[in-house]
Amino acid sequence: MSTQFTAVLDALTRLRGVRASMVVDAVDGIAIDSNLQFGQDGNRVAALAGSLYRKACQSAQAAGLGGTGFMQLEADAGRLCILGGDTLVLVVVAERDANVGLIRMEMRRAAQSLA
Amino acid sequence: MISASVEAWVDEPMTRFVRDAGVRLALLLLPSGQVLAQFGFTRAMDVMSACALAAAIHASSAELGRMLDGKPFSGLHAGRVRQLFLAEAQTARGPYIFLTVFDEGSSLGLVRLYCEELKANLAAAAPPPAAIQEPVLDSNFEGELNKNLAVLFGRA
Numbered sequence: 081m082s083t084q085f086t087a088v089l090d091a092l093t094r095l096r097g098v099r100a101s102m103v104v105d106a107v108d109g110i111a112i113d114s115n116l117q118f119g120q121d122g123n124r125v126a127a128l129a130g131s132l133y134r135k136a137c138q139s140a141q142a143a144g145l146g147g148t149g150f151m152q153l154e155a156d157a158g159r160l161c162i163l164g165g166d167t168l169v170l171v172v173v174a175e176r177d178a179n180v181g182l183i184r185m186e187m188r189r190a191a192q193s194l195a
Numbered sequence: 196m197i198s199a200s201v202e203a204w205v206d207e208p209m210t211r212f213v214r215d216a217g218v219r220l221a222l223l224l225l226p227s228g229q230v231l232a233q234f235g236f237t238r239a240m241d242v243m244s245a246c247a248l249a250a251a252i253h254a255s256s257a258e259l260g261r262m263l264d265g266k267p268f269s270g271l272h273a274g275r276v277r278q279l280f281l282a283e284a285q286t287a288r289g290p291y292i293f294l295t296v297f298d299e300g301s302s303l304g305l306v307r308l309y310c311e312e313l314k315a316n317l318a319a320a321a322p323p324p325a326a327i328q329e330p331v332l333d334s335n336f337e338g339e340l341n342k343n344l345a346v347l348f349g350r351a
Contacts, residue, residue, distance in 0.1 A: 104304075105304070108302055108304055109304025109305055110303060110304045110307075111304075123307075123308065124308055126304055127302065127307070128305070128308075131304070134302070
């Protein structure tokens with residue numbers, strides 16, 4: 081079943097090194113649509129990534145740094161890239177050697193197309 | 196914050212849920228409304244009221260689910276700023292009702308995620324059921340309820 085997010089998620093997942101992409105409700109932390117590989121738990125990633133993004137926003141506000149746009153988490157085996165808005169959060173799970181600049185640019189483009 | 200349980204085996208699963216999900220209040224009770232564990236409540240009266248209401252909501256929503264869908268609803272979520280989530284956990288000792296209240300410090304996604312873990316942890320931790328389970332009668336319900344509240348609030 082395709083949704084208004086399918087094309088955007090397909091474009092993100094086609095990038096080299098991207099393992100998964102999803103659109104998450106910014107408030108509830110629930111996956112709205114996702115493009116996952118077999119065996120990935122989208123609901124778990126969505127809930128935790130949504131929470132992570134909210135906490136990052138709160139931290140930035142508390143430090144007097146203003147709003148948060150893009151955030152990146154580096155882990156041993158890969159990266160989590162998150163781009164947030166008021167209602168939606170875009171999440172990309174990528175390999176460690178993926179081109180983050182390209183991913184970031186595509187995520188911004190995707191966010192604009194969804195706005 | 197006050198955290199306490201009547202039966203020791205629910206301690207670890209409940210503590211882990213509260214810590215991971217970042218909720219404000221949590222209650223574990225029997226479908227009859229008798230409390231087994233609580234987190235975040237400061238007054239016994241509030242626990243008693245919440246348990247009675249949770250048991251009533253659970254009973255009526257389960258029946259509504261049976262009427263509409265042929266099986267009881269598995270969870271209930273309500274609220275926007277201060278939100279409530281109600282679910283049923285099945286264990287070897289029978290079903291338990293789980294009620295939690297959370298705000299912007301958590302999210303529905305997190306609560307649902309860790310609620311599933313809580314259900315699995317409760318099922319794994321539950322000791323075998325007692326050989327003879329006494330029915331919940333009017334005559335012993337209030338005594339049991341008051342005994343559990345006394346344990347939870349340090350008056351036993």
